[in-house]
Amino acid sequence: MIKIGCHLSTSKGYEAMGKNALMIGANTFQFFTRNPRGSKAKNIQPQDIEKLLIIMEEKNFAKLLAHAPYTLNPCSDKAETREFAKIVMEDDLRRMEYLPGNYYNFHPGSHVGQGVEIGITYIIDLLNDIIREDQTTTILLETMSGKGSEIGGTFEELKQILNGVKSSDKMGICLDTCHIYDAGYDIVNNLDMVLEEFDRIIGLEMLCAIHLNDSKNPFSSHKDRHEKIGEGSLGLSTFEHIINHPKLRNLPMFLETPNELDGYAKEIAMLKGLFMD
Numbered sequence: 441m442i443k444i445g446c447h448l449s450t451s452k453g454y455e456a457m458g459k460n461a462l463m464i465g466a467n468t469f470q471f472f473t474r475n476p477r478g479s480k481a482k483n484i485q486p487q488d489i490e491k492l493l494i495i496m497e498e499k500n501f502a503k504l505l506a507h508a509p510y511t512l513n514p515c516s517d518k519a520e521t522r523e524f525a526k527i528v529m530e531d532d533l534r535r536m537e538y539l540p541g542n543y544y545n546f547h548p549g550s551h552v553g554q555g556v557e558i559g560i561t562y563i564i565d566l567l568n569d570i571i572r573e574d575q576t577t578t579i580l581l582e583t584m585s586g587k588g589s590e591i592g593g594t595f596e597e598l599k600q601i602l603n604g605v606k607s608s609d610k611m612g613i614c615l616d617t618c619h620i621y622d623a624g625y626d627i628v629n630n631l632d633m634v635l636e637e638f639d640r641i642i643g644l645e646m647l648c649a650i651h652l653n654d655s656k657n658p659f660s661s662h663k664d665r666h667e668k669i670g671e672g673s674l675g676l677s678t679f680e681h682i683i684n685h686p687k688l689r690n691l692p693m694f695l696e697t698p699n700e701l702d703g704y705a706k707e708i709a710m711l712k713g714l715f716m717d
């Protein structure tokens with residue numbers, strides 16, 4: 441069975457996300473750990489989380505994907521900004537232990553002119569500071585489009601980060617289809633070649649999750665604007681290949697397309713229809 445979900449709002453709590461996921465035909469979901477633009481996280485309500493865990497158990501959910509606020513910059517040139525990212529991510533990881541054994545995804549950040557090497561060093565230092573030996577969460581680096589001075593637009597940069605992290609068993613990769621196409625990996629015409637390259641440079645065993653997004657922009661545009669599935673430059677047949685690919689078909693997949701719940705329900709039904717059981 442396909443493991444599929446979408447990004448859901450955290451505003452009504454964890455049980456509500458589980459119920460919304462069921463309502464739209466999903467068996468997993470992604471959520472922000474806190475307000476994506478701010479830093480404020482609501483207090484954890486253990487009874488609420490407990491109810492979600494029951495839904496997940498009963499309905500056989502795949503692993504969930506928590507997403508760090510996208511405004512964090514773990515490789516900023518400003519020490520306060522890096523420190524802020526560290527405090528937020530450390531707190532998120534602590535909170536994730538209420539939902540043991542799931543994924544926590546973050547954007548490597550932008551080096552803002554200092555250069556890739558310095559930026560990568562900051563990201564590695566931050567990860568080595570916050571990873572705890574007893575954590576059950578796997579931290580995922582997201583593949584980025586390479587917009588501006590963004591780090592993570594190439595497999596080599598992601599591998600360099602992974603190489604520097606001491607507890608590499610706590611790390612993985614989340615592949616965003618819009619981002620890698622915008623970054624210049626041609627998954628429309630050469631999906632197999634891109635996956636071979638991923639395997640050669642990073643190793644497919646590190647690939648834990650997929651963000652399923654079409655792109656509003658052409659190949660290698662370095663833009664990062666998501667489009668509805670089948671309505672952008674990737675096109676529906678690319679998604680049919682991706683979700684059925686032997687190396688990808690067992691991974692949890694998350695839609696981050698411009699949709700409300702009803703739109704997500706339609707995309708999930710469409711992708712389930714294309715999935716070959």
Ligand code: FE
Pocket residue numbers: 507510547582
């Ligand atoms: Fe993201």
Ligand code: FE
Pocket residue numbers: 582616651696
């Ligand atoms: Fe994404």
Ligand code: ZN
Pocket residue numbers: 616618619664665666
């Ligand atoms: Zn994006």
